[in-house]
Amino acid sequence: MKICERCLLPETHETISFDARGICSVCQNREFRNEQIDWDSRRRVLNGIISKVKNSSDYDCIIPFSGGKDSSFTLYFAVRELGLKPLVVSFDHGFYRPNMLANRNRVVETLGVDLLTFKPNWLMVRRLMLQSLLEKGDFCWHCHTGIFSYPMWIAIEKKIPLLLWGETSSEYTSYYSYEEDEEIDENRFNQIVNLGITAIDMKMRMGDEFNERDFKPYLYPPKGMLRESKIRSVALGSYIPWDPREQSKLISKELGWSGDEVEGVPPEFNYEKIECYMQGVRDYIKFRKRGYSRVSHLMALELRKGAVEKKAAQDVISAYEGKRPASLDIFLQMLGISETEFERIIKEHRVDPWDDKVTIQIGKKPRDYEAWQTKPSLPAEESGRIIQNFRSGSIDS
Amino acid sequence: MIHIIGAPSSNAKAVFYAYRELGVDCKIILSPAELRNSNKIVLPGVGAFGALSDFLHDSRFIQPLRSLLDEGVKLLGICLGMQILALESEESQGHKGIEVFELKCKKFEGAKLRVPHTGWDQVSITSNHEVLEGLTAEFSAYFSHSYYLPVQTDLTLAVTSYGAEFTSVIAKRNIFGVQFHPERSQSNGRKILSNFADW
């Protein structure tokens, strides 16, 4: 596989391309970011946006919150730097880890903000996980779409004029460049978030097993509605330079935010993706589909900063990446599928030219593994039927 | 209010929807009487030079249009709607254009050249203009035509290379023309339509 000369990301990384030097588009974008962005003028733009919304409604803005480093930092910045009164909205995807919940309490209690949590119907969530795994080799559809859609509905309902998100996608991919205005809107939703499937599409793909009301948390509000409500949705990372490592140090110090042991990730990156106990399975599936995963991403960031040498980065990747996570057992049980069936499904989603010819090692159980809830599982016969139906073409003639 | 001239077979509707999506007030007009009080006009065109020329002459659009243009009313010509601003075209001998540009439209020639020029191609900006604000120096746009306007140094603002270099954007005072279809050229096209509305 072709890889970037600087950051080692492979050609199977989504939207990556390479220039004549063999440097990838994400690195090139980063060059622009470091050299050409006038952060002062960007900050002034942010100040302008803020001044329009302050005191205009019950809350100045919504901060969508996962308990991870990015949303925790965004909340901190909104309250302490921008002096806003936010409504914190937490979409509970079902897999919060104990430390994340403790973080959330510490963060919101230290800052003094109102928090709204929404936990969608689990019976529907597990069904959506299986469907999206079959359709796209990615079981997180409910989470991607819920996180980005649900807070928009709250904004409409409560007439809150602004949603403030965390980092921009240009930190990781080339869908948007730093020069472009990355509005967190439906256009972005359709490219980066929903795997090419809206709530309406998913409802139809599942043969109307669930209805329109059930799908509302995953439905992005229509453009007309958002325009009428005059709601703006932007990323803080468009206006200030993003630095996850420094930011997590800051929130640890100021708010008592704590990192955690993360499946398959080197311990020095304990600030990374701590909020979901299905993260290990997600990373593993990505590795099997594309031949790289979270550790490669983390090393890429370090390589771009010049904080590590290529050989050392390669060693870290080899040592940590691609191990079968302990959480896979929980995942398989939850969805009522065997590992053989799982293998069969993910093979169908392999991305060229990665050949998935690897010997898989076993990863160790993180310290809070036993606390990871086993929820009501999809019975094996039911998931078997769903898979059989899907494979044979579930269309009614 | 943008007035879009709805010649038969033109895709005036597509331009209308594009402006509506941008939140700009617009209306498709079918007769010259509706042109009174126009302060911005769009002339989309699809099909043959002769057919559009006939329509504009027969429906008596030519005189009112020329007056408004003389008064300084701004006009955007799209594809054939840009070509019709010329003197004539090799396509339909004997038919006259609106004669704003002292140019003649020519046919793409070339043994291996595929005609019509249909698809996405690169536009290279040679001179800046308010209506091109925010576009990169080279941008892609959607074309669909067999005839073209040759390059005219003082009028051509952007070129595309296909067989020969031809005019993809042209302007003269209050008149702006694009050979490609901004209503089909995604964000680049939307930018041009939006800039024209603000111009």
Next chain:
Amino acid sequence: MNVLYRRLIPKILVEHTSGLDPSAFRSILTRSYKPFRVVGEPLSQIRIQQSNLVDEIMLIHRNESKFDSSFCDLVLKSCELLNTPLSVGGAIESPAQAKMIFESGADKLVVGRHRGNIALLEDVASNHGVQSLAVSIDYSSKDISSGAEALWERELSLGYLSLAGEICVNNISRDGQGVGVDLSLIGLIREQTTVPVIVGGGISNVSHIAECFRMGCDGVTLSTFLSQSDQNIRQLRSHLSSLGIHIRTRN
């Protein structure tokens, strides 16, 4: 450059839903042209594809027997939200039907089964221009069993070649199977005409697509691949560009 950018064209195949609303359509996938899976709501899918920087969208009505005028409403609604070229096909048999489709906002008509109807094609070409007419050759392995030359001779004898602004080539047997594209006709078409060629049927990875472009195809249609893989047009663009294909990577 005398070469246009290569095109990535999602094919959105629609049919009526079996529900109560007679004007409701759904978008589906097929395998060897037989209905296989539901993809979703056509306008929703069109919006998604437009966000993903497609070059063109092909909207095809699967109706087996006759022209469906409620389809024109769908075309109209699609045009209201599109600023991307739209090609439309679906059992169009007469000039009047073709006119309805163009008036609903289509940029191009795709004619398949009736491509031998020279009167229809002549009417479309003269009223709307040759560039607004695409002719679709859909063939099974049986049709090509006597060889690509024989198949192409039969097509030539139908007499439409001078009227077609574009030729679409689809191997029915490979449709939805993900086994790669049948390029056996492409060489012939490339040798004997200058008409743009769009190919489809069987794409399941980026190297299939790259191969089509290297053989001289101007565009590829994608259906199953886009709906059933964790890849999208944006990703394909970057990947193809890295492989040296002349393709847009941004608008």
